[in-house]
Amino acid sequence: MNQKEFESVIQLPANIRYEYFIKKVVDSEEVWSLYENGWSVTKDDKGTKLLPFWPKKEFAEYCASEDWEIYNSKSIDLYEFIDEFLPNLKRDGFQPSIFFNNVDSAILEVDVLIEDLKTELEKY
Known part of the structure; x- marks a missing residue:
């Protein structure tokens, strides 16, 4: 990804970043x-x-600053994310914060995220 694409995507409204997130992951x-x-x-x-x-x-990595500066980026396999990670997140009372840009993010219920990911996967 080049710098121009990065800068244009990071500034999009949260709902558009969410759509980008679904397609990219x-x-x-x-x-x-x-x-x-x-x-x-x-x-x-x-x-x-x-x-x-x-x-x-x-x-x-762009958001790994201030309170999160000690954190490192880590990937999660998409299928593990859908089948294990998100159900555990829901069980533990967390909600996903999708594509934070140091200002805002899309915050939604776990079940909505799982459904949106599965719907997108059906297109492949």
Whole structure:
């Protein structure tokens, strides 16, 4: 990915970044997050625990600053993400934070994310 593409995508509205995320992770069959002796976690204004995910390593690393500067980007196999990771996230009371850009992200229910990923996978 070149710098121009990176800069244009990172500035898109959260809902458009979400659509980009779905297409890219299905295409690459991997999801990215930040990890250092545990996954990076944040909370929304209501106190809901959020776990951030990105479509590419570069976007995850872009957000590895301030509170997350000790974290490293780590990939998750897409099928493991759908079948194991997301159900465990739901069980533990977390919500996915999709494609944070240091300003905002798409926050949704685990079941919606799983359904959107499966719908996109059917196209392949």
